[in-house]
Amino acid sequence: MNYRLQLDRVSAAYEGVSVLKDISLVLPDGVFTAIMGANGSGKSTLLKLLGGAVAPVAGKILLDGKPVSALRPRHLARDIAMLPQFPLAPDGIRVAELVMRGRFPHQTMFRQWSAADRTAVDAAMAQAGVADLAHRLVSTLSGGQRQRVWIALVLAQDTPILLLDEPTSFLDIAYQVELMALLSELSERGRTIVAVLHDINQASRHASHLVMLAGGQVIAAGRPDEVVRAETMRAVFRLESVIVPDPVTFTPMVVPSELRRNR
Amino acid sequence: MSVIIASPAGGIALKTSRRRLLAGIFLCLAGLGIGIWTLASGDYPLTFYEILDVVRGGGDETARMVVMEWRLPRFLAALVAGAMLGLAGALFQSVFRNPLASPDVMGFDAGAHFGAVVAMLVFGGGFFLVAGGALSGGAVAALAVYLFVARGLSGFRLIVVGIGIGQLFFAASQWLLLQAGEEAAVAVASWGLGSLNDMDKSRLAYLGISAVLLVPPGLLLARSLRQLELGDAIARGTGLDPGRTRLSAILVGLALSALVTALVGPIGFIALVAPQIARRLTADGDVALVHAALAGSILLGASDLLAQKIPSGMPLPVGVVTLVLGGLWFFWLLLRSGRVGTS
Numbered sequence: 164m165n166y167r168l169q170l171d172r173v174s175a176a177y178e179g180v181s182v183l184k185d186i187s188l189v190l191p192d193g194v195f196t197a198i199m200g201a202n203g204s205g206k207s208t209l210l211k212l213l214g215g216a217v218a219p220v221a222g223k224i225l226l227d228g229k230p231v232s233a234l235r236p237r238h239l240a241r242d243i244a245m246l247p248q249f250p251l252a253p254d255g256i257r258v259a260e261l262v263m264r265g266r267f268p269h270q271t272m273f274r275q276w277s278a279a280d281r282t283a284v285d286a287a288m289a290q291a292g293v294a295d296l297a298h299r300l301v302s303t304l305s306g307g308q309r310q311r312v313w314i315a316l317v318l319a320q321d322t323p324i325l326l327l328d329e330p331t332s333f334l335d336i337a338y339q340v341e342l343m344a345l346l347s348e349l350s351e352r353g354r355t356i357v358a359v360l361h362d363i364n365q366a367s368r369h370a371s372h373l374v375m376l377a378g379g380q381v382i383a384a385g386r387p388d389e390v391v392r393a394e395t396m397r398a399v400f401r402l403e404s405v406i407v408p409d410p411v412t413f414t415p416m417v418v419p420s421e422l423r424r425n426r
Numbered sequence: 427m428s429v430i431i432a433s434p435a436g437g438i439a440l441k442t443s444r445r446r447l448l449a450g451i452f453l454c455l456a457g458l459g460i461g462i463w464t465l466a467s468g469d470y471p472l473t474f475y476e477i478l479d480v481v482r483g484g485g486d487e488t489a490r491m492v493v494m495e496w497r498l499p500r501f502l503a504a505l506v507a508g509a510m511l512g513l514a515g516a517l518f519q520s521v522f523r524n525p526l527a528s529p530d531v532m533g534f535d536a537g538a539h540f541g542a543v544v545a546m547l548v549f550g551g552g553f554f555l556v557a558g559g560a561l562s563g564g565a566v567a568a569l570a571v572y573l574f575v576a577r578g579l580s581g582f583r584l585i586v587v588g589i590g591i592g593q594l595f596f597a598a599s600q601w602l603l604l605q606a607g608e609e610a611a612v613a614v615a616s617w618g619l620g621s622l623n624d625m626d627k628s629r630l631a632y633l634g635i636s637a638v639l640l641v642p643p644g645l646l647l648a649r650s651l652r653q654l655e656l657g658d659a660i661a662r663g664t665g666l667d668p669g670r671t672r673l674s675a676i677l678v679g680l681a682l683s684a685l686v687t688a689l690v691g692p693i694g695f696i697a698l699v700a701p702q703i704a705r706r707l708t709a710d711g712d713v714a715l716v717h718a719a720l721a722g723s724i725l726l727g728a729s730d731l732l733a734q735k736i737p738s739g740m741p742l743p744v745g746v747v748t749l750v751l752g753g754l755w756f757f758w759l760l761l762r763s764g765r766v767g768t769s
């Protein structure tokens with residue numbers, strides 16, 4: 164199994180409060196990895212570490228064996244694209260213009276447009292299902308439409324590695340399924356996808372590598388059938404559950420049975 | 427409708443839009459109109475053709491003197507200072523993502539004014555001392571505001587803090603002026619209102635050099651600021667260093683407005699309104715630095731024309747006119763939308 168991106172004994176903290184402790188993890192190339200865990204367990208922090216947006220207090224985040232902190236932001240941005248949880252859209256901007264801004268790392272001061280930019284933007288809008296919205300004002304879109312525009316922006320960035328923080332939020336169930344299918348298709352075509360997801364059943368259907376966070380550590384990591392187990396659900400979410408095969412894909416499916424309060 | 431401006435080999439390719447080009451042309455034409463009006467009108471009226479003659483190197487001696495010695499330097503000073511202020515405002519408004527964040531509203535100009543007053547009264551003046559004083563004063567005011575930003579203050583409350591800091595500096599300047607001898611105080615006071623009345627060629631030259639040094643780096647920040655407006659996370663994720671962009675824009679913006687303060691005096695309203703007009707004209711969610719500079723030129727040119735037209739006992743400083751216009755603009759903004767308080 165090849166990998167370019169790796170965490171090596173990484174710890175993270177905000178103002179001295181520890182969030183992640185001594186995590187070592189490999190993100191396999193061309194694989195769709197889903198990061199899961201309870202609210203506040205450090206999923207976004209893990210993604211920010213990978214994207215170089217947060218510096219670790221200990222350990223190293225390595226891309227091709229080199230610390231991401233040592234890479235120039237522009238070079239990093241040609242390898243890793245990151246969709247944050249709460250991006251900002253300027254007033255008055257239209258969809259195609261916003262998606263075009265994903266091309267920033269491929270442009271220079273004097274070459275702010277190329278045919279390749281145009282092609283990448285069109286392809287990204289088509290993949291994210293926003294081609295019809297190209298000329299709409301972003302401020303007039305629904306939450307789900309807007310979310311797909313942001314996904315188009317990071318797709319337009321055209322990087323081998325894609326980090327997505329809760330990309331399915333705001334999407335209706337049909338678009339959720341569509342996005343998950345798109346992500347697994349992208350990974351089959353060789354892109355490395357790392358996404359924070361909440362829906363475990365969706366994740367085990369579409370992702371082939373699951374990472375469960377709890378207590379600042381990786382509680383379980385591996386194939387869905389290795390990770391999605393009643394013990395894991397108990398440890399991570401304090402949730403009693405029965406695991407059954409998904410009737411359509413036969414991947415493990417969590418059926419909650421009883422919630423232990425006082426978590 | 428986007429428009430690509432490219433060199434044949436593709437080494438240079440810039441993207442703009444028809445609307446942006448038209449807005450730019452409109453602003454240039456408006457500036458030209460105000461320029462002709464400024465050169466033609468006054469105690470010694472000239473026709474368009476007389477001005478044309480002078481500009482071509484002909485015309486009679488009086489006309490030459492009136493245009494080349496008096497009116498043109500003054501008008502050029504208004505254009506240059508206005509562009510510098512408009513650009514400064516656009517840089518700050520973009521960095522703070524707030525249409526009220528301009529160096530006059532945020533107290534940076536008051537800081538620069540205080541620094542310049544200290545340089546004049548305590549050290550005796552001279553361009554480099556006054557400019558240095560204004561730059562330091564502006565930087566101190568900006569640092570004071572920054573301490574609040576670092577503690578998480580933003581939006582409207584940050585603006586209020588900026589206004590407060592500006593008032594403190596204003597009071598300090600007034601106190602210094604009261605301590606100074608009457609003669610010095612009067613000399614400083616007329617500059618202290620922001621005036622183009624005694625603009626001469628040497629001050630115009632200093633203004634021109636400042637603009638040549640600062641305007642191009644300011645305009646070149648457009649690409650980075652455009653990206654920064656998507657939030658730090660997307661900006662960094664697409665390869666920008668948000669901290670560096672923010673620092674560069676603030677330093678260039680401070681220098682632009684402090685040098686105008688040093689050379690012309692504090693002039694409110696231009697840095698606040700020019701970028702807002704520019705964004706309204708371009709209306710595409712993108713930064714509009716060139717348009718803001720053009721709008722600044724026109725606003726200051728028009729304000730100075732108005733200052734010359736309003737009958738008054740003594741020549742009216744343009745800073746007084748812009749203050750009044752700024753007040754009216756604020757009223758209009760407050761009446762028009764409730765958004766001011768929440769941005």
Ligand SMILES: Nc1ncnc2c1ncn2[C@@H]1O[C@H](COP(=O)(O)OP(=O)(O)O)[C@@H](O)[C@H]1O
Pocket residue numbers: 177178182200201202203204205206207208209
């Ligand atoms: N910028 C920040 N400053 C201080 N604490 C933070 C910051 N970001 C996140 N945290 C804290 O770190 C913990 C993990 O946050 P996060 O990674 O966002 O969790 P998740 O994405 O799993 O919900 C939470 O307790 C959160 O309150």
Ligand SMILES: [Mg+2]
Pocket residue numbers: 206207208248328
């Ligand atoms: Mg999160």
